[in-house]
Amino acid sequence: MQPVMETILHRRSIRRFAPEQIREETLAQILQAGLYAPSAGGRQGVLFAVCQDRAVNTRLGKIKRANAKPRMAKNGNYVSREQPSIADDPHLTDAFYGAPTVVTFFAPKGFLFAAEDCAMAAENLMLAADALGVGSCYIGQGWAAFADPYGQEILAQWAIPGDHYAVCQVLLGYPRPGDPHPTPKPRKSGRVLRV
Numbered sequence: 001m002q003p004v005m006e007t008i009l010h011r012r013s014i015r016r017f018a019p020e021q022i023r024e025e026t027l028a029q030i031l032q033a034g035l036y037a038p039s040a041g042g043r044q045g046v047l048f049a050v051c052q053d054r055a056v057n058t059r060l061g062k063i064k065r066a067n068a069k070p071r072m073a074k075n076g077n078y079v080s081r082e083q084p085s086i087a088d089d090p091h092l093t094d095a096f097y098g099a100p101t102v103v104t105f106f107a108p109k110g111f112l113f114a115a116e117d118c119a120m121a122a123e124n125l126m127l128a129a130d131a132l133g134v135g136s137c138y139i140g141q142g143w144a145a146f147a148d149p150y151g152q153e154i155l156a157q158w159a160i161p162g163d164h165y166a167v168c169q170v171l172l173g174y175p176r177p178g179d180p181h182p183t184p185k186p187r188k189s190g191r192v193l194r195v
């Protein structure tokens with residue numbers, strides 16, 4: 001199989017992280033993959049805010065958890081048994097799961113392709129991360145992590161332009177040693193329509 005196919009099939013959401021920070025040269029490659037993602041009209045308008053301050057990440061993750069209203073897993077309808085999400089485990093108080101690196105993707109408010117541009121960049125990051133042995137997880141509704149006075153203070157500290165908003169996050173960190181790599185759920189059939 002081509003290495004790119006292997007990576008696509010191997011990537012899984014990782015929510016249990018080893019405590020150590022990811023190596024700087026590895027992070028640089030992961031970010032480069034994001035910078036080379038497609039963008040609408042080639043505008044390259046996405047801003048990547050890379051935070052490795054654990055106290056800040058935890059606090060934002062808690063704000064995000066407090067603002068999230070996930071449909072809790074029941075009747076075996078889990079998100080992940082091996083890497084539980086906040087929808088699986090009500091005891092998780094940090095929606096960033098203690099990730100040592102959190103990348104928040106910002107795009108211009110009111111820009112038609114803001115979400116797509118950020119998601120494209122995010123997927124590139126996650127694939128590069130997997131190829132380099134780093135675990136990752138996509139977090140939607142990125143703005144929810146900043147939806148209180150502390151979050152607003154952080155946006156000012158990071159000098160995020162007022163006409164931009166947080167679309168999503170990607171969590172990065174080495175998977176916890178000893179954890180098995182998660183198995184994907186079986187793919188639902190009938191989704192490819194040969195029309």
Ligand SMILES: Cc1cc2nc3c(=O)[nH]c(=O)nc-3n(C[C@H](O)[C@H](O)[C@H](O)COP(=O)(O)O)c2cc1C
Binds near residue numbers: 011080
């Ligand atoms: C739009 C979107 C939003 C997501 N938001 C969250 C989230 O807030 N928290 C989380 O733990 N995982 C989140 N995920 C990750 C999914 O739960 C995960 O991709 C899915 O369960 C499939 O698992 P896999 O990534 O291992 O293939 C999100 C994924 C997408 C595409």
